[in-house]
Amino acid sequence: MSKEIIKIEDLKREFTMGTETVHALRGISVTIKEGEFVTIMGSSGSGKSTMLNILGCLDQPTSGVYEIDGVSVKDLSRNQLATIRNEKIGFIFQSYNLLARTSAIENVELPLLYNSKVSTEERRERAIKALEMVGLGERLQHTPSQLSGGQQQRVAIARSLVNNPVMILADEATGNLDTRTSYEIMSLFQELNKQGITITFVTHEPDIATFSSRTVVLKDGEIIQDYQNHNVQSASAELAKLPKQED
Amino acid sequence: MRLFNLFKIATKAIILNKTRTLLTMLGIIIGVASVIAMLAIGEGSKESIRTTISAMGSNMITIRPGADDRGPARGSGGEVQTLTLKNFETIKEQATLLSYMTPVVNGSGQVINGSNNWPSTIYGVNPEYLNIKVVDLQSGSMFTDAEVQSASKVAVIGQTVVDNVFPDGQEPVGQMIRFNNIPFKVIGVLEEKGENTFGQDQDDVVIAPYTTVQKRILAIDYLNQIMASAISEDDAPEAVTQVTDILRTEHKLLDYEDDDFTVRSMEELISTFSSTSEMLTILLVAVASISLLIGGIGIMNIMYVSVKERTKEIGLRMAVGGKGSDILMQFLIEAILISITGGVLGVLLGLGATVFIEKFLNWPTSVALYSIVISFAVCAVTGIFFGWYPARKASALDPITALRYE
Numbered sequence: 258m259s260k261e262i263i264k265i266e267d268l269k270r271e272f273t274m275g276t277e278t279v280h281a282l283r284g285i286s287v288t289i290k291e292g293e294f295v296t297i298m299g300s301s302g303s304g305k306s307t308m309l310n311i312l313g314c315l316d317q318p319t320s321g322v323y324e325i326d327g328v329s330v331k332d333l334s335r336n337q338l339a340t341i342r343n344e345k346i347g348f349i350f351q352s353y354n355l356l357a358r359t360s361a362i363e364n365v366e367l368p369l370l371y372n373s374k375v376s377t378e379e380r381r382e383r384a385i386k387a388l389e390m391v392g393l394g395e396r397l398q399h400t401p402s403q404l405s406g407g408q409q410q411r412v413a414i415a416r417s418l419v420n421n422p423v424m425i426l427a428d429e430a431t432g433n434l435d436t437r438t439s440y441e442i443m444s445l446f447q448e449l450n451k452q453g454i455t456i457t458f459v460t461h462e463p464d465i466a467t468f469s470s471r472t473v474v475l476k477d478g479e480i481i482q483d484y485q486n487h488n489v490q491s492a493s494a495e496l497a498k499l500p501k502q503e504d
Numbered sequence: 505m506r507l508f509n510l511f512k513i514a515t516k517a518i519i520l521n522k523t524r525t526l527l528t529m530l531g532i533i534i535g536v537a538s539v540i541a542m543l544a545i546g547e548g549s550k551e552s553i554r555t556t557i558s559a560m561g562s563n564m565i566t567i568r569p570g571a572d573d574r575g576p577a578r579g580s581g582g583e584v585q586t587l588t589l590k591n592f593e594t595i596k597e598q599a600t601l602l603s604y605m606t607p608v609v610n611g612s613g614q615v616i617n618g619s620n621n622w623p624s625t626i627y628g629v630n631p632e633y634l635n636i637k638v639v640d641l642q643s644g645s646m647f648t649d650a651e652v653q654s655a656s657k658v659a660v661i662g663q664t665v666v667d668n669v670f671p672d673g674q675e676p677v678g679q680m681i682r683f684n685n686i687p688f689k690v691i692g693v694l695e696e697k698g699e700n701t702f703g704q705d706q707d708d709v710v711i712a713p714y715t716t717v718q719k720r721i722l723a724i725d726y727l728n729q730i731m732a733s734a735i736s737e738d739d740a741p742e743a744v745t746q747v748t749d750i751l752r753t754e755h756k757l758l759d760y761e762d763d764d765f766t767v768r769s770m771e772e773l774i775s776t777f778s779s780t781s782e783m784l785t786i787l788l789v790a791v792a793s794i795s796l797l798i799g800g801i802g803i804m805n806i807m808y809v810s811v812k813e814r815t816k817e818i819g820l821r822m823a824v825g826g827k828g829s830d831i832l833m834q835f836l837i838e839a840i841l842i843s844i845t846g847g848v849l850g851v852l853l854g855l856g857a858t859v860f861i862e863k864f865l866n867w868p869t870s871v872a873l874y875s876i877v878i879s880f881a882v883c884a885v886t887g888i889f890f891g892w893y894p895a896r897k898a899s900a901l902d903p904i905t906a907l908r909y910e
Contacts, residue, residue, distance in 0.1 A: 293730075308902050315823065315904050315907075316904060335828060336827045336828070339822065339827040339828075340827075342822075343825020344825070346822060348823050350907070354907070356817060359516070367820075367824055370509045370513065371506075371821075371826050371827070416824070420824075495639075
């Protein structure tokens with residue numbers, strides 16, 4: 258039985274807008290185990306973003322249990338949340354969010370700059386290793402403007418890996434990419450998952466879900482579906498099926 | 505370690521925005537440079553006043569007849585005849601803090617040598633005058649006490665007088681000149697002193713025994729002034745009191761009566777002039793400080809824009825584990841670095857400007873170390889003060905909102 262990375266029980270999140278209370282999440286329960294590749298799906302307004310924010314320790318639930326790697330998040334302060342994000346979570350965003358005019362390696366080093374336990378040498382070493390893992394070992398000194406969209410997202414993935422997180426949290430990570438590049442990125446995620454990295458992928462594209470091992474579907478703040486995917490598609494195989502690009 | 509990292513992040517941000525940083529710094533640079541230059545001018549003029557006055561004899565004490573004429577509606581000192589030779593003798597006998605002393609009578613007139621003539625002032629004094637004024641002779645000799653006793657018609661003249669009545673380069677010593685038609689034999693020439701701070705030509709004088717000037721030229725038996733020098737500069741204020749007491753007794757003044765004479769030391773004169781120049785310095789520095797303040801507001805402005813512009817970056821930094829305090833420190837360090845770098849450049853520019861003013865405008869300047877220290881400290885404080893608000897704002901951002909900011 259593998260370790261529980263995420264444990265959510267009867268989690269609720271309410272927002273007060275003037276006199277109205279908006280129920281973004283109406284008591285959901287879900288558990289994610291180590292090594293899983295979960296996609297969280299849902300249309301806009303389903304509570305997907307709220308769940309992502311809570312999963313990413315950017316926001317806190319109104320009530321219910323949220324534990325990440327055995328740590329209960331509910332009563333942590335702003336600073337303690339920052340430390341959790343720094344040590345346990347790797348973020349990947351739709352718009353990459355790389356620092357402009359800053360080299361790939363420095364972008365990847367960023368999370369470690371906020372971790373005083375990591376020395377300068379170790380930081381550099383780990384950043385190089387992470388960039389090699391995503392296949393950018395040759396482009397350490399390139400700035401975002403010198404990289405393609407797919408390469409920029411790879412830098413972002415390397416950045417999410419560099420702190421050895423217990424979970425990678427991707428928010429529409431292929432949303433800005435064309436089909437070919439997004440398949441490339443998905444195959445990279447699958448490879449990382451094979452190496453034992455837990456991935457939670459928030460998306461609204463159904464074909465992305467076919468690459469994951471489990472899918473959770475949200476609607477109106479509730480989980481309406483949660484199923485294991487027994488027929489996981491290989492992204493690299495799908496990539497090979499695409500018509501050849503003309504250079 | 506952590507602080508070092510934040511320092512690196514801040515430096516990086518500064519380097520990435522060179523032009524903007526430089527423009528921001530400009531306000532601080534100009535502010536600091538002007539504070540330093542203004543203080544240097546102020547200090548310089550103060551010092552130059554002090555040295556000129558000291559060159560005139562810093563322990564000199566002057567005694568004039570008549571009350572302090574700084575007040576309104578009082579008789580001018582020169583017209584009052586209350587200072588006599590007898591007063592001089594009494595002071596000379598009783599005062600213990602004076603080293604030299606001379607009666608002074610003076611009048612203006614025409615110096616004539618053959619076809620050359622020149623308007624000048626004659627001072628009737630005794631030989632101690634040279635010690636009081638701290639001047640030497642460049643040729644010839646001073647008249648003696650015996651010559652004063654006998655009211656000899658001998659004179660020592662200044663360089664300006666020499667230049668004007670002996671234009672052919674003749675040796676003046678031994679020649680005869682006339683002052684207001686009274687013939688004098690030139691027995692010495694004073695060394696050149698040039699103009700003093702107040703623009704008075706100190707070489708445009710004729711010096712003769714006071715007895716001669718009293719009898720032959722002015723036909724008076726009172727004195728215009730008594731000059732003395734205190735034993736030392738420190739003794740000058742005490743000597744002033746002593747002379748005042750002696751003269752009050754001598755003049756039989758009752759307690760409620762004002763002095764009918766004025767005793768002043770050079771020290772007082774120095775402080776009068778210093779306070780004038782000090783006020784000017786304060787004014788200049790106040791203006792310069794305003795520009796420093798504006799420079800500080802410039803920093804706040806840019807940091808504020810920078811925080812707005814980098815909202816998304818701040819969101820990312822928070823998402824990957826940057827704490828509010830990390831973000832605060834980053835922006836604060838940025839602001840401080842900008843202001844301190846600006847401060848250093850400002851000090852250099854200020855020193856450069858000071859050299860320029862001294863060389864090309866010929867104004868006396870003197871850079872005081874304290875002016876550098878102060879303006880530098882002000883810089884650092886400006887950085888913290890004006891960097892705080894934007895940095896605080898950045899650190900208080902909500903990471904979710906910041907990440908979605910476009």
